[in-house]
Every structure is written in structure tokens, then in C-alpha cells.
Amino acid sequence: MGTKSTTAERPRAAAELGRLTLVCVLAWLIPGAGHLLQGRRGKGLVFLVALPLMFAIGLWLQGRLFPLELSDPLVFLGAIANRGIGAPYFIARLLDVGAGTVTDASYEYGNTFLMTAGLLNLLVMLDAFDVAQGRK
Amino acid sequence: MTTSHVLLMALFALFVSLVFAMLLRDEPREQLKTGGMMFAGFVVAAYVLGWLMFPFPL
Numbered sequence: 568m569g570t571k572s573t574t575a576e577r578p579r580a581a582a583e584l585g586r587l588t589l590v591c592v593l594a595w596l597i598p599g600a601g602h603l604l605q606g607r608r609g610k611g612l613v614f615l616v617a618l619p620l621m622f623a624i625g626l627w628l629q630g631r632l633f634p635l636e637l638s639d640p641l642v643f644l645g646a647i648a649n650r651g652i653g654a655p656y657f658i659a660r661l662l663d664v665g666a667g668t669v670t671d672a673s674y675e676y677g678n679t680f681l682m683t684a685g686l687l688n689l690l691v692m693l694d695a696f697d698v699a700q701g702r703k
Numbered sequence: 704m705t706t707s708h709v710l711l712m713a714l715f716a717l718f719v720s721l722v723f724a725m726l727l728r729d730e731p732r733e734q735l736k737t738g739g740m741m742f743a744g745f746v747v748a749a750y751v752l753g754w755l756m757f758p759f760p761l
Contacts, residue, residue, distance in 0.1 A: 610725050621718045628706065676711045683715070687722045694726050 587699050594695040596653040598688045601695025614691050619655045621684040626659060630677020631667020645678070651685030716745035 594601025599614030633645040650656050659665045665681070668674055697703045724738030 609731075613721065613725050617718055617721055624714070628711070673706050673711070676706070676708075676715075680715065680718075683719065687719070690726060691722070 587696065590695050590699045591692055594692040595651070595688065598653065598655075598691060601692060602698065605695065605698050607698065614688075618652060618684050618688050618691070621680055621687070622652050622655045622659075625677045625680030625682075625684060626664050628673040628677030628680060629668040629671040630665065630674065630679075630681040631669075632656065632659060632665030632681065645682055648682035648685040651687075651689040652681075653688060656685070712749050713746060716742050716749075720745060 590601045590604060593604060597615070598618035599611040599616075601611075602608075602614060603611030632649050633642050635646045636642045667677070671677075694703070720738045720741035723741055724734045728734040728737050
């Protein structure tokens with residue numbers, strides 16, 4: 568009997584894992600998509616507008632998209648934070664923006680906007696994961 | 704590029720408090736209250752820290 572229920576639950580667990588993975592990947596790639604997918608329309612729309620806008624302001628302020636350089640731990644952490652925003656990061660790289668102008672007065676502001684947008688999106692992704700798990 | 708540092712600080716505070724308020728609260732009224740308190744906290748803290756640092760040379 569125990570074996571029977573385990574066999575029956577295995578596909579369900581795999582489907583659940585697949586759904587959680589899809590929610591997390593979508594939530595990372597498109598800010599707010601994880602919430603929109605789960606019917607949290609209001610929150611999803613706010614994240615969808617606010618986070619890419621914050622990222623775009625960071626680029627406008629001459630912030631830099633950092634390379635993944637393990638030799639410099641701070642640059643590496645900045646690079647991880649930059650990539651946290653998902654698709655907007657890759658679009659920015661395709662458009663060849665985000666070189667950063669160190670001499671510009673707003674350079675550090677730009678970096679702060681870029682990194683914070685990425686980190687906030689990672690938090691939003693974790694929130695979407697909690698919603699998917701029924702914790703919220 | 705000429706930009707006001709105070710304006711950028713306020714804009715940053717606005718975005719961060721907006722996202723946190725949406726994450727932490729579910730009711731629109733609560734979100735507005737939490738977001739407003741957080742935004743005010745960021746701006747007031749920035750001014751207080753700014754004035755506290757004023758006497759110290761870099």
C-alpha cells in the first residue's frame with residue numbers, strides 16, 4: 568500500500584517541481600511574470616513596470632553592467648546583481664548599452680539603480696516561489 | 704549629465720518602498736501606508752545622516 572501511494576505521488580511531485588521551476592524562471596526573466604501567472608495581477612503589473620523602469624533609469628544615469636570577473640569579488644557580486652533583472656539585462660547587452668561612464672557625476676547612482684533593480688527582482692522571484700508553494 | 708542628487712535619492716527611495724510595500728502587504732490600503740512610511744523613513748534618514756556627516760571632512 569505504501570509503495571502504491573509513493574508511485575502515484577511521484578508524477579505529481581515531478582509536475583509540482585516543473586511548475587515551481589517555470590514560475591521561478593519566468594519570474595526572473597520577466598519581472599512580475601511569476602505573480603501574473605498566479606493571478607496576482609496588481610502586484611505583477613507594478614513589478615512589470617517599476618523594475619524595468621528602475622533598470623532603465625540606471626542605464627540613463629550612465630551606470631555600468633559589470634562583467635562576471637571572479638578575480639574581483641566586488642565586481643563579480645555587482646555582475647550577479649545586474650543579472651538579477653532577467654530579460655532587460657540581456658536586451659541592454661544586445662543594444663550595447665551599460666558601458667558606464669566613470670567620470671559622470673551620476674555613475675554611482677546609475678550603478679545603484681541597476682544593481683538594486685536586479686536584487687529587488689530576485690526578491691520578487693522568491694515571493695512568487697512562496698505564492699506557488701501556497702505559503703502566501 | 705546634470706541631475707539633482709536629492710531628486711535621484713527620492714526616486715530611488717520611491718522605487719524601493721513601492722516594491723517592498725507590494726511584497727510585504729496584500730491590501731492596497733496597507734500597501735499605501737507601508738510604502739509611505741518607508742519612503743518617508745528613507746528620505747528623513749538620508750537628510751539626518753547627511754547633516755550628521757556635515758562636520759566631518761572627507
